Amino acid sequence: MKVLVADDDYVSRLVAKAAVEQSGHECIVAADGDAAWELFQLHRPEVVVTDLKMPGLDGLALCRAIRATEKNSYTYLVLVTSHGSQDDVLAGLEAGADDYVTKPLDPFTLHTRLLVALRVTSLHTDLARYRTALAEQARRDPLTKLHNRLKLSEDIERLQNSSERYGQDYSVALCDVDNFKSYNDLYGHPAGDAALQAVADTLASHARTSDGVYRYGGEEFLLVLHNQTMSGARMAVERARAAVQAMGILHSGRPLGVLTLSAGISAYSSGHRASTEQLLKEADVALYAAKAAGRNTVAEAETASADLHR
Template sequence: MKILIADDDQISRMITKAAVEQSGHDCIVAVDGDSAWQLFQEHSPEAVVTDLMMPGLNGLDLCRAIRAAGKDRYTYVILVTSHGSRKDVLAGMEAGADDYVTKPLDPFSLHIRLLAAQRITSLHADLARYRSALTEQARTDPLTKVHNRLKLSEDLGELHDGSHGYCLAMVDVDNFKSYNDIYGHQAGDAALVAIADTLASQVRATDAVYRFGGEEFLLLLREQSAATADLVMERVRSAVHDLTIEHSGDPDGVLTISAGIAASPGGHPAGTEHLLREADLALYAAKAAGRNRVAMADSFHAE
């Protein structure tokens, strides 16, 4: 572990540092509470061994600051007291400390507490990874592995200020019901996965692809004008066509997509619900015009 030692007494620092290093851990040393807080922010140590009484931030203040920081990684705090009074120990625990040792420091006692610290911080790290994985899973379509509508709602919510232009492109797989009828739902699922992968591969890392429902996808194209979004979606449409997924029930003989685009120019925010309706209407127009094409919402069409 990386351990921060905070103590204004040089001899105590040396004893604590030696005990920590003997236990096989790396040390960062601070001579007072203020420098300890600065080093904590810079290095994010797994554990802190801090004296109770120090210039600047005392041990209790340092504990409170660490807990208030709310970092993803849990920091195990061991408070060092001069006499281990119940009042000091209780104050330390209430301030956010996990354990305490008394001066003069017993290296064995510190070693035992660092073993506990290692177990606790490892457990918290595992829990943080699980939470992150669950958060990602809740926002990912299980079949296609692109984003789902929950993630779409969150991302659209971040665009409410209208300071940057963006486009929404509604995409639908043409004649997909007949594809499922002819080839079966397993083949239909495989086709959706291939199309989703193609959509994701044809846009920038700053853009996003969402499964909107069934055979519908939505693309969020950040900082794109109507004209540039049209170019992007023509490239996407062509890439899907080039997959040459056989479809005997389609006039083209392969699976194709249609897309409708709505644009929100920066500085003139349009509600996301309105843009979604505009993109859906444009998609309907693309379908009505013969499918396998891209249409632009008239009310947002670039001059």
């Protein structure tokens, strides 16, 4: 572990540093609270052993500052008091400290605190890893492994805010696998699942790293194309549509005999500063138009103005 020791007393710092290093941990020292706070932000140690009273930030203020910055990490805080009074201990715990030791500092006592700190910080590290994994799992479609609508709502809100602030274009394309119900009826749901996975892989492989590909629901997928005007989006989606057709997944219920894709596109631009809800509605209407036109085609939202094609 990395341990930060903050104490304005030189001898106390030496004793604490020696005890930390003899316990097999890396030690960083600070002579006052302000220096300790800077070192904490720079090194992010797992443990902080801080004196209660010292120049700059005192031990209580340092504990509160550290706790205020923590999100997915946890720092074990040990408060060092001169007398171990009940008031000092209670104030330290209320400020966020996990434990306390008294002066003069006993190396063995500090060693035992570090053993506890190692267990606690390891547990918090594991919990943070599990939380991250669960958060990612909640934002993934289990079948296609694409991001789902929860992740879409988060991503598109950030993109919309950025586009409004910096005047950047972006486009959305709502894609639907043509006659998918009849495909399931003809070949069964396992084959349908495999087909959706193949379509998802193809869409993802034809997207730029800056773009987003999401499972929108059922056999629908949504492409979010960053910094793309309508004309640029049209070319990108046409390539994706052709790639799906080129997979050659047999579908005897289609005129071409293979699985195909239809898509509707809408775009945000300086001439069409629509909300995300409006863009999605426009893309949905355009998709309906593509279906009505015979499927296996890409349609643009009718609200698109001429400047979308520049």
